[in-house]
Amino acid sequence: MVDYFSTLIAVSDDCPVERSVVPAPHNGRKTVAVLQHELLAGRPYELTQEDVLFRSWLMRQPGCEDRTDDEVAALRDTFFAKSQACLRASPLPKKYGFGLLFDAEGRVALCPMESEDYRAGLHREDVKVLKAMRSSRGRPGASR
Incomplete structure (x- = not known):
């Protein structure tokens, strides 16, 4: 897995929203999006990519709150x-x-697409910009 440093993962070209939207649970269950948002919201630059990926996976596992530190380390x-x-x-x-x-x-912060931080990040010379992966499988620029 690639680690990111001084990088902005920009919204994908086929992102369906024009402003950031807080994800909501689906059928009463927290989705990956909800869990990742909860981990990052209000906690800028505290967690790394690995922390976010692992914790969002762990929180979906049965009995995750009952695991010892050693068990969590082994699961990681x-x-x-x-x-x-x-x-x-x-x-x-x-x-x-x-x-x-x-x-x-390598610590990550949420950056709503309508924010000044996001717009500035797109043009900072010290920040590498990478687009998020597309949801659709069509060719880039191809109409759906």
């Missing part, structure tokens, strides 16, 4: 022993209009 090792999708595949920049801005130490 097992989780990252196989390849994982990076946050460019997160629903937050793909569907909900949130950019993900990484600082020089």
Whole structure:
């Protein structure tokens, strides 16, 4: 998995919203988007990509709140022993209009697409901009 430093994961080209939207549970269950948003909202630059990916996975596992620190550490090792999708595949920049801005130490902050931080991040020379992965499978620029 790629780690990101001084990088903005910009919303995907086929993101369906024009302003960021806080994800809501689906059928009474917290989705990956809800969990990732909860982890990042109000906590800018505290977590790394690995923290977000692992914690959002762990919170969906039965009995996660009853695990010891050693069990969680072992689960984390097992989780990252196989390849994982990076946050460019997160629903937050793909569907909900949130950019993900990484600082020089690899910690991430939510960045709503309508915010000044997002617009500035698109043009900062010290920030690499990568688009989130597209949701549709069509060719870039092809009409749906």
